[in-house]
Amino acid sequence: MNLSEKLLNRSQSVCELCASSNEISQYDIPPVTKVDESTAIVICAECRSQIDQLTPINANHWRCLSESMWSEHAPVQVMVFRLLTQLKEESWARDLLEQLYLDESLMEWAKAGLPEEEEIDSSAPTLDSNGSRLTEGDSVTLIKDLDVKGAGFTAKRGTLVKNIVLTNNPKHIEGKVNGIQIVLVSAFLKKV
Numbered sequence: 001m002n003l004s005e006k007l008l009n010r011s012q013s014v015c016e017l018c019a020s021s022n023e024i025s026q027y028d029i030p031p032v033t034k035v036d037e038s039t040a041i042v043i044c045a046e047c048r049s050q051i052d053q054l055t056p057i058n059a060n061h062w063r064c065l066s067e068s069m070w071s072e073h074a075p076v077q078v079m080v081f082r083l084l085t086q087l088k089e090e091s092w093a094r095d096l097l098e099q100l101y102l103d104e105s106l107m108e109w110a111k112a113g114l115p116e117e118e119e120i121d122s123s124a125p126t127l128d129s130n131g132s133r134l135t136e137g138d139s140v141t142l143i144k145d146l147d148v149k150g151a152g153f154t155a156k157r158g159t160l161v162k163n164i165v166l167t168n169n170p171k172h173i174e175g176k177v178n179g180i181q182i183v184l185v186s187a188f189l190k191k192v
Ligand SMILES: [Zn+2]
Pocket: 015, 016, 017, 018, 019, 020, 043, 044, 045, 046, 047, 048
């Protein structure tokens, strides 16, 4: 099977973002270093023209992301993350973005394709899921189950994390879960 056959097979010949079958084709997610099924997705003509900015972004079209964000395929997740970030003026897009969990390496890749202004603002406050400010030493609980990459366990929703440590990225804190110090996404925490 060549790459496009593999992709068509994976996507069942529909757009991996909106499920349309109209003029679907391979899209290599930038920055392209290698092209294989881990960096490419299948998209339709409509998604492509908006992604390539040939037609203006139509926010309503992208409501499809509420389905495709649950794709098990990393390149789809990365593309969904970037699109939702571009749409974050829309409250529904912000809500979805909060539910979309990417592990650290995927997040790095996802952000590598965002415009410069998405750079980390280390002077911004660290906020939890309710917008409450987190400070060094606070206790928080997880608001969703999180797979802890490399450690082989799932930190369950509701898990209490005491004595958190702030990082220079307001979107991340560090804390101990199951005795292991890990990085947690502030937006998935609730101050207790
Ligand atoms: Zn599409």
